[in-house]
Amino acid sequence: MxxxxxxxxxxxxxxxxxxxxxxxxxxxxxxxxxxxxISYKRYLALIALEERLEQGLEPGDPLPDPIQSLKDSTRSKKG
CATH class of the missing domain: 3.40.1620.10 (YefM-like domain)
Incomplete structure (x- = not known):
């Protein structure tokens, strides 16, 4: 750090x-x-983790696509 x-x-x-x-x-x-x-890779991992937590996913469940999550969050902020 x-x-x-x-x-x-x-x-x-x-x-x-x-x-x-x-x-x-x-x-x-x-x-x-x-x-x-932070790196772009780390940022995407954080977005995926945030999405996982919001959806209440369990360990072992497939992770959401971080690129799609980023696009979705950008759209929701614009609209």
């Missing part, structure tokens, strides 16, 4: 994008946690 300032992220975004593929990057602004930079 890395913790960096928003100023540092701005100055070295490419480097931190690469780092985020391996571990979350916590971004602080004015010394307070503001956001987390």
């Amino acid at each position: 890395k913790v960096v300032s928003a100023t540092e992220i701005k100055a070295h975004l490419g480097e931190y994008l690469d780092d985020a593929r391996e571990q979350p990057i916590f971004v602080e602004k004015y010394g307070r946690p503001r956001t987390v930079l």
